[in-house]
Amino acid sequence: MELTPSVLNLDWQEVETKIKRFIKDYVETSGAKGIVVSLSGGLDSSTVAALSALAMGGSKVLGLILPEKETFNAKDIEHAKNVAKKFRLKSQTCDITPTLEAFYKTIPIFDPAEKVCKGNIKARTRIVYVYYYANKLNLIVCGSSDKSETMMGYFTKWGDAAADIYPIMDLYKTQVRKLARHVGIPKEIETKPSTPALWPGQLAEKELGIKYEQLDLILYGLEHFMKSKEIAEQLDIEKQLVDKIKHRWLSAEHKRRMFLTPKLEYRTIGTDFRLPRSNY
Amino acid sequence: MEEKIKITLAQISCKREDKAENLKKIEKTMIKAKKQDTDLVIFPELSLTGYIVRDQIYELAETIPGPSTKIIENIAKKTETHIVFGMPELSPKTHATIYNTAVLVGPKGFIGKYRKMYLPTHSVFEEKRYFRPGHQAAVFDTELGKIGLIICYDIFFPEVSRLTRLNGAQLIVCISASPATRRAFFETLTVARAMENTAFLAYVNLAGIEDGLQFWGGSRLVGPNGKILVQAKYDDDDFVMCDVDYADIRSVETFVPTLRDLRPELFDELKSQAKNL
Numbered sequence: 001m002e003l004t005p006s007v008l009n010l011d012w013q014e015v016e017t018k019i020k021r022f023i024k025d026y027v028e029t030s031g032a033k034g035i036v037v038s039l040s041g042g043l044d045s046s047t048v049a050a051l052s053a054l055a056m057g058g059s060k061v062l063g064l065i066l067p068e069k070e071t072f073n074a075k076d077i078e079h080a081k082n083v084a085k086k087f088r089l090k091s092q093t094c095d096i097t098p099t100l101e102a103f104y105k106t107i108p109i110f111d112p113a114e115k116v117c118k119g120n121i122k123a124r125t126r127i128v129y130v131y132y133y134a135n136k137l138n139l140i141v142c143g144s145s146d147k148s149e150t151m152m153g154y155f156t157k158w159g160d161a162a163a164d165i166y167p168i169m170d171l172y173k174t175q176v177r178k179l180a181r182h183v184g185i186p187k188e189i190e191t192k193p194s195t196p197a198l199w200p201g202q203l204a205e206k207e208l209g210i211k212y213e214q215l216d217l218i219l220y221g222l223e224h225f226m227k228s229k230e231i232a233e234q235l236d237i238e239k240q241l242v243d244k245i246k247h248r249w250l251s252a253e254h255k256r257r258m259f260l261t262p263k264l265e266y267r268t269i270g271t272d273f274r275l276p277r278s279n280y
Numbered sequence: 281m282e283e284k285i286k287i288t289l290a291q292i293s294c295k296r297e298d299k300a301e302n303l304k305k306i307e308k309t310m311i312k313a314k315k316q317d318t319d320l321v322i323f324p325e326l327s328l329t330g331y332i333v334r335d336q337i338y339e340l341a342e343t344i345p346g347p348s349t350k351i352i353e354n355i356a357k358k359t360e361t362h363i364v365f366g367m368p369e370l371s372p373k374t375h376a377t378i379y380n381t382a383v384l385v386g387p388k389g390f391i392g393k394y395r396k397m398y399l400p401t402h403s404v405f406e407e408k409r410y411f412r413p414g415h416q417a418a419v420f421d422t423e424l425g426k427i428g429l430i431i432c433y434d435i436f437f438p439e440v441s442r443l444t445r446l447n448g449a450q451l452i453v454c455i456s457a458s459p460a461t462r463r464a465f466f467e468t469l470t471v472a473r474a475m476e477n478t479a480f481l482a483y484v485n486l487a488g489i490e491d492g493l494q495f496w497g498g499s500r501l502v503g504p505n506g507k508i509l510v511q512a513k514y515d516d517d518d519f520v521m522c523d524v525d526y527a528d529i530r531s532v533e534t535f536v537p538t539l540r541d542l543r544p545e546l547f548d549e550l551k552s553q554a555k556n557l
Contacts, residue, residue, distance in 0.1 A: 025489040267335075276332050
């Protein structure tokens with residue numbers, strides 16, 4: 001296999017159709033009234049919100065805008081609102097700052113210098129809001145995680161990746177960009193650098209230490225059972241870098257596969273209790 | 281035996297784990313087909329239960345004959361039509377040994393069954409975890425001609441279709457539950473199996489979404505020359521009919537005489553090489 005950017009090309013119309021069917025089928029068979037998505041104004045959440053609106057009609061999609069003072073970015077909020085307007089979805093804004101401050105104040109061992117621990121509170125708090133709306137209004141929570149971030153474990157466990165369905169989780173970040181363009185996400189959103197917005201100035205590519213264009217090809221190679229050496233040779237990069245990515249991918253499995261328990265009985269949750277997802 | 285028959289490809293989505301609901305859907309489809317004078321109606325693989333039922337299969341599997349085949353037999357009798365459908369078959373000699381089976385019934389009752397030989401257990405498929413593989417090809421001499429049955433992944437192994445043809449099959453019926461990512465394979469293989477065997481091939485795939493997995497539909501009837509005579513739409517439930525004239529086989533078989541040119545000695549070589557893969 002030749003590892004060139006063209007391997008990531010897909011028929012975007014077909015992808016759009018499949019994702020819309022997936023969303024619509026899940027919402028309808030579950031008996032929910034629609035979708036709620038945490039709308040940050042970034043690429044992934046904008047794309048998921050747009051696809052949900054295209055699948056269900058914008059009136060059945062609620063985009064929750066959840067700013068907080070440390071990472072507040074007026075441009076992001078403007079982008080989120082633009083997406084809501086363009087795809088005619090409903091939106092609501094909740095400032096989560098007071099909730100976060102309550103956590104900071106009431107956790108005896110809280111240390112503001114531990115930015116990852118603190119940032120994870122933000123990701124988990126956002127999802128508490130999202131699930132409140134889901135429960136109250138009988139909505140399905142639509143996750144925005146993509147394949148690059150999920151493979152890298154670049155998300156908060158029980159935080160931003162908590163959802164009922166994940167429409168774009170089988171697409172790498174660079175593929176999501178192309179899909180976003182296809183469905184009509186404004187260019188300024190499609191091209192802006194990704195950030196989980198856990199602390200000011202946080203940028204995904206800077207933290208991951210690699211550009212998504214290169215990361216996605218490495219991950220694509222790993223997905224297709226290519227060996228590190230082969231990937232490194234094809235991309236003309238150090239094997240060490242591929243090994244580092246591979247290690248990070250494998251070591252994050254605990255974040256992707258929940259419910260680990262010792263096997264004690266006949267059928268065990270998370271291992272050999274193999275049931276279909278049914279909407280009884 | 282009829283030389284000319286009318287076949288209906290009943291591409292349905294199933295309600296998983298709900299046999300009563302799926303039987304109702306089958307009956308409704310049969311009544312619709314009967315109104316259009318069809319001779320044979322074909323439903324997808326595991327159309328009695330849905331494809332992704334995982335551990336629930338132990339509750340859903342039934343013997344053949346059993347309660348569900350009795351209902352289907354009655355529908356066939358009432359509509360005076362032949363039916364092929366798929367179901368998890370519980371071995372009558374055991375308590376939890378199950379086959380992935382295609383069943384053929386006619387107006388006079390049960391005709392025969394075929395137990396899937398190639399069970400995909402890779403990617404999204406986990407059939408070997410649940411099913412025991414069948415051990416022989418199946419061809420049935422019916423009022424509608426000689427009908428061979430195969431199931432889904434069997435089509436990747438030309439020997440299964442070939443065996444049905446060598447046993448005289450004029451029509452190879454392939455019932456399937458193929459997800460969208462496999463479409464290109466099946467679109468090619470259905471044509472190839474019909475052409476190389478100079479037989480009609482009816483491919484009926486599942487539609488709809490089960491557990492996030494989207495089945496691509498696209499059921500088709502392929503002539504012995506590889507021509508697609510009719511094709512159902514992609515992804516959604518559909519219902520298409522087509523006339524088949526077995527006399528068409530003769531001209532194709534003389535034009536491309538693949539059966540005449542078979543070299544049995546190569547099969548011994550194939551067998552020994554396959555054992556040493």
